[in-house]
Amino acid sequence: MQSEYPIPGNPWPREMLITVEDRPTTLLELLWIRETYALHPPGDDLPPMLELTPARAAVQLDAATRNEWENTWARIWQGAAAHACREHDPALFEQLQGTPPGSTEREALLRQLFGPDWGDEMGRGAFDDASYTAWEQTMSDAHMSTRLERLEDSPEWRAVSALTTAWRGGLTRIVTIPCRGEHTRRLTPHGLLLTAATRTDLAAYERALAPS
Structure with missing residues (x-):
């Protein structure tokens, strides 16, 4: 997100570039898994529950599998959330093109590009449940219904003063998750x-952007 042309009285600094990721696929998958399989991962700094609650999975987990999934979920979430908040080096895509499929080097580059992922560690079987297809479609419809046509209508424009202060402090990337209430974490120097x-409520957004 960046102001592309001069507007008289425009408060948005021309050089300020902010990336807003409001559909972080890996994080959405993890949030869905946690709720549809009724997981209770360990940790006291986890995100709130989803605003749109998915249906429970048709297949129930046995105790051993549940314990494994809960511990794995907590570990992957921490890594995936931090990765989503990082600035990504475009040169990695160029390097990826020059590595042979299946090579150790290619695997390392893919990890740098995409970060931790549930499917990489646990397989994609969890997403075969019908609940995922239904929830993903509902989320997609909800996302499309809230799309804005103009920069001036965006939460960033409305909070431009607080956002500019945060940007001057190093912020360049904002990642949102569709969970209830306020939950804000500065996971990297720039993200x-x-x-x-939180993002759609002006007062809450300004609190989130304020220096810690």
Whole structure:
């Protein structure tokens, strides 16, 4: 997100470039898994529950599998959330093109590009449940219904003063998750994770952008 042309009285600094990721696929998959399989991962700094609750999975987990999934979920979430908040080096894509399929070097580059992922460690079987297809479609429809046509209508424009201060402090990337209430975490020097509800509420967004 960047102001592309001069507007008289425009408060948005021309050089300020902010990336807003409001559909972080890996994080959405993890949030869905946690709720549809009724996981209770360990940790006291986890995101709130989803705003749109998915249906429970048709297949119930046995105790051993549940314990494994809960511990794996907590570990992957921490790594995936931090990765989503990082600036990504475009040169990695060029390097990837020159590595042979299946090579150790290619695998390392893919990890740098895409970060930790549930499917890489646990397989994609969890997503075969019908609940995932239904929830993903509902989320897609909800996302499309809230799309804005103009920069001036965006939460960033409305909070431009606080955003500019945060940008001057190093912020360049904002990642939102569709969870309830306020939840804000500065996971990298340049990236901020927060709920969509926080971003759309001006006062809450300004609190999230304020220096810690």
